Amino acid sequence: MKRDIRLAATWAIAALAISLPSKALALENFDVALGKQATDPRVVLNNNIDLNRAKNLARQAGVSTNGGLGRYRPENSMHGPATEAPFVDNGNGTWTFTFKGRRPDSSVYSIQTVVTVSKDGRQVNVDYNGPIR
Structure with missing residues (x-):
């Protein structure tokens, strides 16, 4: 039972770690769409x-x-x-x-x-x- 919980927690953490970079990129693009300045000027131009x-x-x-x-x-x-x-x-x-x-x-x-x-x-x-x- 404890092993199943640990395994489920491990899978949840792994899934979260994999999804974070794409979510961070999505938030950056959302900021650009709202007109906020991004740190990378190519992002601003490409999503203008x-x-x-x-x-x-x-x-x-x-x-x-x-x-x-x-x-x-x-x-x-x-x-x-x-x-x-x-x-x-x-x-x-x-x-x-x-x-x-x-x-x-x-x-x-x-x-x-x-x-x-x-x-x-x-x-x-x-x-x-x-x-x-």
């Missing part, structure tokens, strides 16, 4: 909710400007992680995304779109939309 929203707004502006998804497809980088999207931090509270697009029936990118989005997502401006420069 505002940057991801801005990327989505820029992509949607490009699609809308070019006649919708039936007529236009933005490059794949505008669908993936925000940090892999072609953007520049302007240092004034905005990001500028410069990306290519194509017709749905083509594999050749022929359109370039430049969209500036405020970090709070309230302002979206299509700066350029035309042939690839």
Whole structure:
């Protein structure tokens, strides 16, 4: 009986020890989502909710400007992680995304779109939309 209790306690401690690192990481990511500064700047950038929203707004502006998804497809980088999207931090509270697009029936990118989005997502401006420069 005592042996069973000790064995159960050992398994419980082992399970707790295994789960602690992932829970600590989850709490760190939760802090980042709430806007708290993390010690590792890569964590802040990789989980930047505002940057991801801005990327989505820029992509949607490009699609809308070019006649919708039936007529236009933005490059794949505008669908993936925000940090892999072609953007520049302007240092004034905005990001500028410069990306290519194509017709749905083509594999050749022929359109370039430049969209500036405020970090709070309230302002979206299509700066350029035309042939690839």
